[in-house]
Amino acid sequence: MNVIGVLLPTIVFTVCSILTVPLLRLVRKSKLDPQRFMVAWILLSFSVAAFSVFRLATEYFGQSQSVLQISSADTILAPLSTVFLVDTVSVYMVIAYLVVGSISCLYGVLHVNPKESLSERYYALLLIVTGTVIAATFSGDLLTLFIFWEATTVGSCFLVAYKKSRESLEAALKYLIMVIIASGFIIYGLSLVYGLTGSLNFWVVKQVLLTTGNTHLLLVAFAFIVAGYAIETAIVPFHMWLPDAYTAAPASASAFLSALVDQGSYYILLRVLLFILTPPAVVDWRFTIAIFSALTMTVGNLFALAQQNVKRMVSYVCIADIGYNLIAITSLTSIGLNGNLFFFFVAAMETALAFMVIGIFNKMGLENLEDLSGMGRKMPLTSLAFVCAALSFSGVPLFAGFIAKYMVFTSVLQSSVAWLALVGVCNSVLQSAYLLRVIHYLFAKAPKNDVVIEEPKKLLVPIYLLVIIIIILGIFPALALDLLSTASISLIL
Amino acid sequence: MQTLLIALLLPALSIPVIYGVGKKSAKTAALFLALISLVSLSLLLTLIPTVLNEGQYVESYYWIPTLGSAFTLFVDGISLSLAIVTLILVAATTVYSINYMEEKSSLPEYYALMSLLTIGLVGVFITSNLLLFYFCWELMLVPTYFIIGGWGYRESFAAAFKFFIFTHAGAIFVLLGIGAIYMLTGTLDIFQAQAILATVDPNVLTWVLASFTIGFAVKMAIVPLHMWLPDAHSEAPAPMSALLSGVIIGAGGYAILRISLGTVYSAMPPIVGNEFLYILSFFGVLSAFYGSFLALAETDIKRIIAYSSISHMGYILFALSLFPFAEGITGGVLHLVNHAASKGLLFLTAGAVMHQTGVRDIKEMGGLASKMPLTAIASAVAAFSIGGIPPFACFISEFHIFVGAVTAAGSDGSYFLPTVLMLIATVFSLAYVLRYFWKVFLESPKLQRDDIKDPHIFINIAMIALAAFVVILGIYPGIFIDLIYAVTSI
Numbered sequence: 001m002n003v004i005g006v007l008l009p010t011i012v013f014t015v016c017s018i019l020t021v022p023l024l025r026l027v028r029k030s031k032l033d034p035q036r037f038m039v040a041w042i043l044l045s046f047s048v049a050a051f052s053v054f055r056l057a058t059e060y061f062g063q064s065q066s067v068l069q070i071s072s073a074d075t076i077l078a079p080l081s082t083v084f085l086v087d088t089v090s091v092y093m094v095i096a097y098l099v100v101g102s103i104s105c106l107y108g109v110l111h112v113n114p115k116e117s118l119s120e121r122y123y124a125l126l127l128i129v130t131g132t133v134i135a136a137t138f139s140g141d142l143l144t145l146f147i148f149w150e151a152t153t154v155g156s157c158f159l160v161a162y163k164k165s166r167e168s169l170e171a172a173l174k175y176l177i178m179v180i181i182a183s184g185f186i187i188y189g190l191s192l193v194y195g196l197t198g199s200l201n202f203w204v205v206k207q208v209l210l211t212t213g214n215t216h217l218l219l220v221a222f223a224f225i226v227a228g229y230a231i232e233t234a235i236v237p238f239h240m241w242l243p244d245a246y247t248a249a250p251a252s253a254s255a256f257l258s259a260l261v262d263q264g265s266y267y268i269l270l271r272v273l274l275f276i277l278t279p280p281a282v283v284d285w286r287f288t289i290a291i292f293s294a295l296t297m298t299v300g301n302l303f304a305l306a307q308q309n310v311k312r313m314v315s316y317v318c319i320a321d322i323g324y325n326l327i328a329i330t331s332l333t334s335i336g337l338n339g340n341l342f343f344f345f346v347a348a349m350e351t352a353l354a355f356m357v358i359g360i361f362n363k364m365g366l367e368n369l370e371d372l373s374g375m376g377r378k379m380p381l382t383s384l385a386f387v388c389a390a391l392s393f394s395g396v397p398l399f400a401g402f403i404a405k406y407m408v409f410t411s412v413l414q415s416s417v418a419w420l421a422l423v424g425v426c427n428s429v430l431q432s433a434y435l436l437r438v439i440h441y442l443f444a445k446a447p448k449n450d451v452v453i454e455e456p457k458k459l460l461v462p463i464y465l466l467v468i469i470i471i472i473l474g475i476f477p478a479l480a481l482d483l484l485s486t487a488s489i490s491l492i493l
Numbered sequence: 494m495q496t497l498l499i500a501l502l503l504p505a506l507s508i509p510v511i512y513g514v515g516k517k518s519a520k521t522a523a524l525f526l527a528l529i530s531l532v533s534l535s536l537l538l539t540l541i542p543t544v545l546n547e548g549q550y551v552e553s554y555y556w557i558p559t560l561g562s563a564f565t566l567f568v569d570g571i572s573l574s575l576a577i578v579t580l581i582l583v584a585a586t587t588v589y590s591i592n593y594m595e596e597k598s599s600l601p602e603y604y605a606l607m608s609l610l611t612i613g614l615v616g617v618f619i620t621s622n623l624l625l626f627y628f629c630w631e632l633m634l635v636p637t638y639f640i641i642g643g644w645g646y647r648e649s650f651a652a653a654f655k656f657f658i659f660t661h662a663g664a665i666f667v668l669l670g671i672g673a674i675y676m677l678t679g680t681l682d683i684f685q686a687q688a689i690l691a692t693v694d695p696n697v698l699t700w701v702l703a704s705f706t707i708g709f710a711v712k713m714a715i716v717p718l719h720m721w722l723p724d725a726h727s728e729a730p731a732p733m734s735a736l737l738s739g740v741i742i743g744a745g746g747y748a749i750l751r752i753s754l755g756t757v758y759s760a761m762p763p764i765v766g767n768e769f770l771y772i773l774s775f776f777g778v779l780s781a782f783y784g785s786f787l788a789l790a791e792t793d794i795k796r797i798i799a800y801s802s803i804s805h806m807g808y809i810l811f812a813l814s815l816f817p818f819a820e821g822i823t824g825g826v827l828h829l830v831n832h833a834a835s836k837g838l839l840f841l842t843a844g845a846v847m848h849q850t851g852v853r854d855i856k857e858m859g860g861l862a863s864k865m866p867l868t869a870i871a872s873a874v875a876a877f878s879i880g881g882i883p884p885f886a887c888f889i890s891e892f893h894i895f896v897g898a899v900t901a902a903g904s905d906g907s908y909f910l911p912t913v914l915m916l917i918a919t920v921f922s923l924a925y926v927l928r929y930f931w932k933v934f935l936e937s938p939k940l941q942r943d944d945i946k947d948p949h950i951f952i953n954i955a956m957i958a959l960a961a962f963v964v965i966l967g968i969y970p971g972i973f974i975d976l977i978y979a980v981t982s983i
Contacts, residue, residue: 391635395665395668397628398631398635406560406671410676411676425665425669429658432661440650443639444642476557477557478558478559481557484559485559
């Protein structure tokens with residue numbers, strides 16, 4: 001296994017992304033249907049990438065080490081001193097990205113009206129962002145991580161700004177400013193770390209942190225790095241950009257961003273916090289994170305409760321989800337970390353599903369709760385998909401969200417911050433209340449007019465794919481959990 | 494044999510069939526669902542000899558090993574009797590729905606939700622795995638929300654909303670308790686967990702016990718956590734009210750017995766937790782009085798019965814507080830069975846009255862006995878049973894409860910006062926039942942209409958069958974007492 005093998009999925013996505021623009025223009029000139037072509041093109045690029053990930057995974061599971069360090073030392077890329085890390089967790093995350101990413105990209109193609117022209121740049125962006133998220137997930141040193149993650153966020157900024165309306169430009173600008181501040185923090189932290197340890201490699205840095213007596217300056221450096229990634233993860237009080245950005249972005253982009261970029265940023269936070277700053281060996285940050293977790297959940301849910309715009313409400317649900325994830329990080333138990341990883345996948349699917357359904361409503365000009373009145377009777381299948389997302393969010397069994405929440409809440413009960421479980425439980429009730437309110441509007445309120453609406457059959461295909469995966473994982477979570485059972489150990493090392 | 498697995502999954506597998514058939518003919522779908530529940534019922538009935546001989550019957554399948562969970566299906570005498578009465582009630586309410594719901598729309602969805610609900614209703618009783626239990630516990634909730642909301646009366650979605658939020662909040666406390674048990678013992682099987690819990694610090698167990706009991710008490714609608722019940726029961730369509738009042742709140746009582754008392758409390762050293770039982774008996778008495786007083790004051794036909802349910806859950810909680818006195822617990826479980834059948838029947842007859850007259854205020858009724866003789870007979874059976882008049886079903890179970898209570902009072906003086914108060918409460922129970930029956934069926938008629946008559950055939954069949962079951966339960970309760978006593982006497 002070498003660097004190329006690890007980077008292959010990213011390379012595939014980059015090449016496909018570059019080819020998208022000329023190919024789509026060619027197709028337009030010919031007689032082919034551009035929408036069909038794009039569906040085929042996206043399926044092709046995702047399946048080639050999936051194949052390369054599959055090759056990587058078989059190679060990884062075929063050997064005995066639990067963590068593979070792949071460095072560029074013996075290749076022509078030696079001067080870069082790049083290190084990649086392949087373990088169960090990163091492979092699992094990449095599989096999750098591929099599943100949810102392909103479905104939301106397909107939705108992105110189908111969501112465009114046949115009459116409107118498909119924008120080649122948009123799909124090129126979706127593909128290349130998928131590639132960079134995957135590379136960031138595999139990265140094994142702080143600089144590689146930083147570079148690929150910055151590429152991801154810049155791509156996301158363009159996705160947010162895509163509509164070029166006033167509010168989307170404003171949201172993108174807000175996002176961009178936050179990201180630049182964050183990268184400033186991270187770069188500053190990185191330079192300190194490099195100056196003190198002479199390396200940015202995860203393992204080396206951790207070793208230094210464990211052995212050096214005086215780690216104060218290094219901890220300051222890490223405070224900057226963690227703060228930077230906390231901004232990008234939208235932990236309260238750094239969350240302001242997220243609702244604006246996800247509300248202003250096109251529906252398929254919101255689905256894509258919440259599924260890949262959001263979950264990717266939690267994953268990175270998890271890596272940096274757990275892998276490098278392992279508590280209590282290096283530094284005990286559990287109580288601090290617990291405070292942030294409680295704050296993030298509560299603020300996210302309270303703001304969601306106050307929203308009239310449904311898309312904005314779901315954006316706040318994304319923030320609340322970060323809070324639930326942080327609960328599990330503080331527990332440091334294997335069930336908590338497995339729950340966390342399971343939660344990433346599930347939350348990616350749930351939020352993507354919710355944004356996709358809302359995308360259908362938004363397309364008809366329905367944005368607020370009031371507008372949704374009676375849609376449950378007019379568009380039963382579409383509304384039912386939202387009901388599934390809402391029930392999964394609120395942790396009702398049969399849906400995968402329940403297992404995720406159960407593992408997260410359970411994990412914290414035995415830790416030093418057991419009160420967090422109670423905060424989480426109260427938040428969960430609050431969450432089910434406002435999500436139920438949406439269901440209430442969909443089904444209980446009388447429709448505003450008698451216009452008959454036909455359900456968008458094509459769009460329901462990716463939506464129901466997600467519903468089915470959520471239900472299957474809800475009934476047989478062992479499918480994912482068996483893969484993860486060894487993962488949490490490798491995460492702490 | 495995978496008897497229990499088949500019995501549990503038959504309703505699940507039949508959902509697509511029911512939905513598909515329902516598109517063509519709702520009546521066939523309903524009959525099919527009733528048939529399915531009778532098949533499940535007969536499968537359960539075949540287990541009676543095994544359970545009587547060996548005490549229990551267990552099946553276990555692969556499920557989620559990483560979370561310490563197997564798909565364990567388990568019955569002993571208690572859970573078997575409750576599952577049997579549940580399936581009888583499901584069959585009766587489904588047949589009843591054929592005529593009762595025929596004017597409503599979206600019936601395929603209704604019957605599909607009913608069969609989804611059946612899995613939850615049966616599942617809570619026949620598993621010993623806490624995670625599976627929680628699955629079924631929430632499966633009782635979600636379909637109910639949609640049935641109450643979609644096919645209920647007046648502001649039905651508002652009532653359903655209240656129901657969902659209250660019971661889901663309760664359920665999350667249950668989930669916290671389940672998580673705690675997993676963290677403390679590493680298993681989610683209640684019997685394995687109980688053995689390990691005995692080594693755990695009782696102070697920790699107090700929290701677990703509180704979390705579970707509060708969660709279950711919400712479902713059981715114990716005062717002061719009862720606020721959702723009157724609205725949900727009175728706005729739901731009659732078949733759903735019957736299941737809600739008969740089975741769903743009873744499941745709360747069952748869960749307190751099996752999990753709070755059977756698993757957690759019994760693992761605590763005897764000195765620590767006696768206060769817990771006193772608390773249970775206090776809230777039991779409180780609910781019994783509160784429910785009967787409000788039932789006496791209320792004039793809405795369904796709200797009377799709803800408050801009566803609160804009162805009877807008080808009886809059951811009081812009976813459970815007699816743990817571990819065998820007569821008391823036997824009486825409590827038998828009362829769960831008898832109350833489910835009688836209260837289900839009472840709701841069905843009340844629904845028939847509302848369906849035929851279009852009125853729900855009992856002050857506007859009266860004299861219906863001559864116009865709707867069949868409904869009146871069924872209603873009399875149900876009402877007299879609820880009132881505790883011999884020889885109807887609930888008399889037997891209340892008698893057992895009081896035998897247990899007097900025994901308990903003999904050995905522990907603290908039970909003396911609650912027992913006396915509970916005996917006084919039965920007087921009020923009788924009072925509201927007689928008032929109800931008098932006002933609806935006997936008093937001089939106030940509705941000047943000639944077109945009121947007994948309802949259609951399927952409603953009649955359901956009511957008469959259930960009435961016959963209640964009478965049999967009253968005259969010949971032996972099989973259920975044997976089943977339950979086999980467990981409680983250990």
